[in-house]
Amino acid sequence: xxxxxxxxxxxxxxxxxxxxxxxxxxxxxxxxxxxxxxxxxxxxxxxxxxxxxxxxxxxxxxxxxxxxxxxxxxxxxxxxxxxxxxxxxxxxxxxxxxxxxxxxxxxxxxxxxxxxxxxxxxxxxxxxxxxxxxxxxxxxxxxxxxxxxxxxxxxxxxxxxxxxxxxxxxxxxxxxxxxxxxxxxxxxxxxxxxxxxxxxxxxxxxxxxxxxxxxxxxxxxxxxxxxxxxxxxxxxxxxxxxxxxxxxxxxxxxxxxxxxxxxxxxxxxxxxxxxxxxxxxxxxxxxxxxxxxxxxxxxxxxxxxxxxxxxxxxxxxxxxxxxxxxxxxxxxxxxxxxxxxxxxxxxxxxxxxxxxxxxxxxxxxxxxxxxxx
Ligand SMILES: Cc1ncc(COP(=O)(O)O)c(C=O)c1O
Numbered sequence: 333x334x335x336x337x338x339x340x341x342x343x344x345x346x347x348x349x350x351x352x353x354x355x356x357x358x359x360x361x362x363x364x365x366x367x368x369x370x371x372x373x374x375x376x377x378x379x380x381x382x383x384x385x386x387x388x389x390x391x392x393x394x395x396x397x398x399x400x401x402x403x404x405x406x407x408x409x410x411x412x413x414x415x416x417x418x419x420x421x422x423x424x425x426x427x428x429x430x431x432x433x434x435x436x437x438x439x440x441x442x443x444x445x446x447x448x449x450x451x452x453x454x455x456x457x458x459x460x461x462x463x464x465x466x467x468x469x470x471x472x473x474x475x476x477x478x479x480x481x482x483x484x485x486x487x488x489x490x491x492x493x494x495x496x497x498x499x500x501x502x503x504x505x506x507x508x509x510x511x512x513x514x515x516x517x518x519x520x521x522x523x524x525x526x527x528x529x530x531x532x533x534x535x536x537x538x539x540x541x542x543x544x545x546x547x548x549x550x551x552x553x554x555x556x557x558x559x560x561x562x563x564x565x566x567x568x569x570x571x572x573x574x575x576x577x578x579x580x581x582x583x584x585x586x587x588x589x590x591x592x593x594x595x596x597x598x599x600x601x602x603x604x605x606x607x608x609x610x611x612x613x614x615x616x617x618x619x620x621x622x623x624x625x626x627x628x629x630x631x632x633x634x635x636x637x638x639x640x641x642x643x644x645x646x647x648x649x650x651x652x653x654x655x656x657x658x659x660x661x662x663x664x665x666x667x668x669x670x671x672x673x674x675x676x677x678x679x680x681x682x683x684x685x686x687x688x689x690x691x692x693x694x695x696x697x698x699x700x701x702x703x704x705x
Contacts (some may be wrong), residue, residue, distance in 0.1 A: 340509050340528040350454050354438035356659055362490045363655030369494065369524070369635050371557035372671040373606050375592075378464045382595035383561065383588045393587040394415075401564075403597055404565055408540055416577060419584035421523055421551040421564030422448050425488070426455070428547060428566075432517050433458030434561060440479050442471040444495065445662055446521065450616040458485070469629040471495035471635060473508045473578040488515040491534050493522045495659065495667035499533035511541050517572065518546050524633035526555030527614070534630060536567070536613035544569050547576075552589075554634060563589040579586045584666035605654035610634050614670040622678055625687055627698040638683075639665040639695040654682045665696070 339348070356367030362464040387584060397417040405412040420425040425448065433439045441449045448458050463479050466472045476487060487510075491500040500508075505520075512518060513616030520536045530536070536548035547568035553559035563585055566573060605612035611634075618631045621638075629637050640647050641663055656679060659667040668679065690696055 344453055345647075346457070350451055351451060353448070353451070357657055359657040360655060363657060364671050364678075365476060365657045366669040366671045366675060366679075367560075367657045367659040367667075369554060369633065369669045370559050370671070371554060371606070371610070371634070373557055375557060376596075376599050376602060378557075378599050379592050379595040383592040386586075386588045386591055392488050393584075393585065393590065396588050397585055399521040399567075400563075400593050403572045403594055404533055404567075407597070408537065408567055409584055410540060410567065411570070414567060416542075416568075416573040416574065417585055417590070417614045418564050418566065418576075418580065419589070420553060420559075421521065422548045423562075423580065423584060424547075424549050424564060424566045424576060425449075425452055425519065425521065427579040428484055428517065428519050428572075429458060430579040431575035436483060437485045437523065438481060438483045439486045439488065440476055440484055442444075442476065442490065442493065443663060445488075445490045445492040446494045446523075447661075449490075452488075453599070461484075465493075465498075466527070466625035468498065469639065470494075470498055470560070473500070473504055477508065480513070480516065483630045484516060486519060487512065488519050488521060490521040490523075490562055492528060492632040493659065494524065494633060495635065495665075496629050496637045497635060498629055499528060499530055499632045499635050500533050501584075502538070505534040505539075507630040509539075509546065514544060514545055518543070520546060521536060521549045522700045523549070523551045523582070524554055524635075525550065526604070527611050527634045528614075529611055530632055540567055546697070547572055552593050556593070556603055557606075558589070558592050558596060561586070561592050563593045610670050613673060613676065617670065617676055617679065621683055622698065623678075624684060625698055626683065627696055635667050637665055637667055640686075640690075641695050643686070643690055643694060643696070646689075650682050650686055651679075654678050656682065 359365045401412045401415045404415045429439050429452040438461045440461045453460050461476045467553045522536050547566050550565050551564035616638050644662040645662050651658045
């Protein structure tokens with residue numbers, strides 16, 4: 333592929349063809365940022381002060397992250413070599429795809445899902461294979477299995493799925509793992525697992541050590557509120573994690589991030605109480621919207637999905653005008669993060685205006701409400 337790019341040097345065409353990561357924009361003063369699935373609570377003082385104890389930052393960190401790996405190993409009941417700490421779990425996603433899938437190989441994931449997935453293979457030359465979500469915005473595990481070819485090297489599963497909020501049921505997951513080839517790497521991305529209240533959902537913790545081809549990915553960015561410090565981790569077979577380490581940029585996790593993560597584990601009770609507030613806030617907002625006539629898929633993360641279809645950009649403008657920065661994915665829908673409580677009233681009122689303008693056949697209208705109109 334030749335590029336029309338006018339860079340002053342020769343660059344790889346596949347890189348030029350891929351847009352750089354686009355971050356959610358900041359809200360106007362007085363507005364709310366509900367676009368990046370961040371935790372709206374301020375950092376806990378105990379966590380902030382521990383991060384600031386790192387005084388010798390003229391030195392490189394210990395790349396093995398010994399203290400945090402030991403704490404996580406104890407928590408999950410595994411040897412430390414089964415834990416790999418990375419600069420956010422997105423780094424681990426890149427490492428796993430780079431380690432497993434080279435030029436011409438394939439990696440499969442459900443779509444729509446986390447916006448980083450399509451770019452994960454750009455550097456290694458792996459081909460991204462997207463399997464459409466079911467009509468209820470969930471993973472279609474049978475279709476994912478059917479998409480496996482002899483070039484497939486890794487499958488990404490996301491539960492709860494960003495941005496649609498749906499989970500994979502534990503029974504479905506077990507059935508999937510029984511069918512997937514044992515030599516094929518499966519990465520279970522559980523960035524939002526702490527927000528799950530559906531007892532039938534998969535929880536990677538229950539499968540540690542059971543499937544040698546499974547790596548579980550978790551993060552301190554969301555429930556633990558450390559998004560800006562960049563720390564996540566994987567749990568899995570040490571040989572797979574060693575391959576990820578080989579594919580990693582060395583020394584990417586800072587000691588300040590490690591200390592903040594350790595302090596967060598110490599403050600877990602307080603942090604999980606905040607998570608309980610956020611899930612209750614999520615459920616209140618989703619219930620109010622459904623009662624008003626919105627069709628909202630299962631919402632098990634710290635966000636929910638408005639399947640606005642062609643009306644996505646119009647609705648996004650209305651949210652923005654009201655000071656709410658949400659995440660539009662035109663022409664599919666809008667993801668709204670559950671942020672500050674004070675944002676909810678405005679959110680519900682803008683949503684009411686949007687709903688009243690939606691065409692009768694909009695996927696965002698609940699079928700039940702639409703038929704009784
Ligand atoms: C599904 C999913 N996985 C992974 C990540 C990466 O998070 P982090 O790199 O901050 O750990 C995100 C972030 O939004 C996400 O939504």
